[in-house]
Every structure is written in C-alpha cells, then in structure tokens.
Amino acid sequence: MQVMELRFECFADTTISAAEKAINHLLEALRANGQILGREFAVAFNDGEFKVRLLMPEKTSLSHKYHSPWVKQALVALTEAKLLAPREKYIGQDINSEVSYTEVPSWQIIYTSYVHMCSPLRSGDTLQPIPLYQIPATFNGDHKRVIRWQTEWQACDELQMAAGTKAEFSALNELTCHKSDLFRRGWDIRGRIEYLTQIPTYYYLYRVGGKSLEAELNRPCPRCGNTEWRVETPLLELFHFKCDDCRIVSNISWDHL
Structure with a gap:
C-alpha cells in the first residue's frame, strides 16, 4: 500500500x-x-x-x-x-501493509480479517489484495456495499478474537455459519463480482471449533454436502477445503491445526 x-x-x-x-x-x-x-x-x-x-x-x-x-x-x-x-x-x-495485485488472477477470493485494511477481494494465485476500483462497480456506481460487508465481518472477527463477552458466540455464528446474514450478503457480493469480472470468485468461510481433527478432515461442504472438497495441499497455505459448485473455501478448524 x-x-x-x-x-x-x-x-x-x-x-x-x-x-x-x-x-x-x-x-x-x-x-x-x-x-x-x-x-x-x-x-x-x-x-x-x-x-x-x-x-x-x-x-x-x-x-x-x-x-x-x-x-x-x-x-x-x-x-x-x-x-x-x-x-x-x-x-x-507503507511497510506495514501488503502490495496490491496488478495482474488478472485465474481465480479470486472474498477474504478479510479484523487486522486488514486492504481490499477484501484477493487473488487466488497469491492472496494479494485486488483494488476494488480495478473491477466494475458492484452496486449503485461504486463498492460501498462491499466495504460495508467488510466492516461488519471485521467487527464480528474482533469480537470473537477478544472472547470477552457473550457477544462472541453470536459473532462467531455470523463468521462460520453458511445460513447467517453475514454469509448470505458476502456470498451474494461474491456472485456479483464473479458475474462482473467473469473470474471464478470464492467466499472464505471461517472455521473454528469442531469435535476432532479426524472429524474436521472429513467434514462435508456445509452448503451442498460435497464430501470431496478437501484439497491435498492447502491452497495458499491457508485453505484446506474448496467447493467449486458452491464457490466456498474454508480451513480446518484452527482448534485442530
């Protein structure tokens, strides 16, 4: 940056x-x-x-x-x-931030966290942020809805990382559940970006908890039940699951890594 x-x-x-x-x-x-x-x-x-x-x-x-x-x-x-x-x-x-991706990616991801200020649209090839203004306007002439979703995701992430109040559990549900309002809005934004750019675009579904490592390794895609979505080598050393039908990537629960 x-x-x-x-x-x-x-x-x-x-x-x-x-x-x-x-x-x-x-x-x-x-x-x-x-x-x-x-x-x-x-x-x-x-x-x-x-x-x-x-x-x-x-x-x-x-x-x-x-x-x-x-x-x-x-x-x-x-x-x-x-x-x-x-x-x-x-x-x-700025020496404390990431360098933007300037090429056309083969695929891309909607991914953020509470410590990131950069674009939530990331290259699937390098995980570098892609400036939002480099793609067509997502809604109503700009990317306000994308920024708003990012702000909400980061707020939930900060709550669950702090783990100091009961609000942690509601926030965690928004981040990890494929039926949450946050997921629904983010997944729809993902679809809009894919439509506009004609580049496969995935949504990162945060994962924490779970019963055991074995259960995690064998868990299906939460949206369609696909049991073959685990990849042999973690993508970008971060994503252990990738469902091409649902356009979702996820990680093995941080509790079992």
Missing part, C-alpha cells in the same frame, strides 16, 4: 465547517470506491490549507479514470466550498 498526502487550498473566503463537510464528503466517496483505505482520516488545518494523509492501494489510486459518480460529485462540491482540487504529495510505501 502507498501513503499519499492530499492538500486542499482555499481560492476564496470560506468557513472551516464548509471546508470540513466538503473534504469529508470526498474522503467518504473515495473510501466507498476502494480508492483510499481505512475508516478514520485526520484532516489538519495549517498555513491556510487543509492536509490529510491517506493509505491507498497504489500510487495511481486517485486517477480520474477510477472515479465513481459519487467521487466526481464530491469533487464538484469542493469548488462550491471554495476549495481547489486536492494536490497530491507522494510520501512512500
């Missing part, structure tokens, strides 16, 4: 509140399209201009060709708030 600083200059008298609203509107639109990553953005005002440092998938993430209709409208709103279009200053590569 890359770190970029955006600077917003005023070209006429304006107010802090008007500038703040316009800048935050643009940042939210960029986030909904996968062009910037993260949830919170610190916007500073100094020496007559506003500055914000952002994490993005690539150096070219803010290219006009990737802009959604919402981003384009937000850029127009900057002018109405008496702000010039943002100037970009490249800071460097």
Whole structure:
C-alpha cells in the first residue's frame, strides 16, 4: 500500500465547517470506491490549507479514470466550498501493509480479517489484495456495499478474537455459519463480482471449533454436502477445503491445526 498526502487550498473566503463537510464528503466517496483505505482520516488545518494523509492501494489510486459518480460529485462540491482540487504529495510505501495485485488472477477470493485494511477481494494465485476500483462497480456506481460487508465481518472477527463477552458466540455464528446474514450478503457480493469480472470468485468461510481433527478432515461442504472438497495441499497455505459448485473455501478448524 502507498501513503499519499492530499492538500486542499482555499481560492476564496470560506468557513472551516464548509471546508470540513466538503473534504469529508470526498474522503467518504473515495473510501466507498476502494480508492483510499481505512475508516478514520485526520484532516489538519495549517498555513491556510487543509492536509490529510491517506493509505491507498497504489500510487495511481486517485486517477480520474477510477472515479465513481459519487467521487466526481464530491469533487464538484469542493469548488462550491471554495476549495481547489486536492494536490497530491507522494510520501512512500507503507511497510506495514501488503502490495496490491496488478495482474488478472485465474481465480479470486472474498477474504478479510479484523487486522486488514486492504481490499477484501484477493487473488487466488497469491492472496494479494485486488483494488476494488480495478473491477466494475458492484452496486449503485461504486463498492460501498462491499466495504460495508467488510466492516461488519471485521467487527464480528474482533469480537470473537477478544472472547470477552457473550457477544462472541453470536459473532462467531455470523463468521462460520453458511445460513447467517453475514454469509448470505458476502456470498451474494461474491456472485456479483464473479458475474462482473467473469473470474471464478470464492467466499472464505471461517472455521473454528469442531469435535476432532479426524472429524474436521472429513467434514462435508456445509452448503451442498460435497464430501470431496478437501484439497491435498492447502491452497495458499491457508485453505484446506474448496467447493467449486458452491464457490466456498474454508480451513480446518484452527482448534485442530
């Protein structure tokens, strides 16, 4: 991932509140399209201009060709708030994050965790994140629904990892059950992405618990009952199961590895 600083200059008298609203509107639109990553953005005002440092998938993430209709409208709103279009200053590569995948994958996966800020769409060849703006808009002109699903998945993951309240069990059910609301929405998003990209797209079904390692090795696909979905060698050293009919990948329970 890359770190970029955006600077917003005023070209006429304006107010802090008007500038703040316009800048935050643009940042939210960029986030909904996968062009910037993260949830919170610190916007500073100094020496007559506003500055914000952002994490993005690539150096070219803010290219006009990737802009959604919402981003384009937000850029127009900057002018109405008496702000010039943002100037970009490249800071460097973030050493604590992953490098985006730039090729066309042979297959791809919807996969995330509470520690990841990158795109939840991953290459099935390398597990590297694929910038969402590199694929056609999934719903209503951008990828807001994908980002929203990712946020919900991460919230459930953090709850079950903390294991400090009864909410852990509800969260774990959302992550591991193929009948949960979280699975249903994510699996539908997976299908939409496969339709748009014409690339086989799979959903990662998290697995923990289970009676024994033997039971885990022989468990069928939870959606269709396929008993032949275990792979000989774990895919990407992570996925021990892959159902091509249901487009699901999963792991042997972490309790038995």
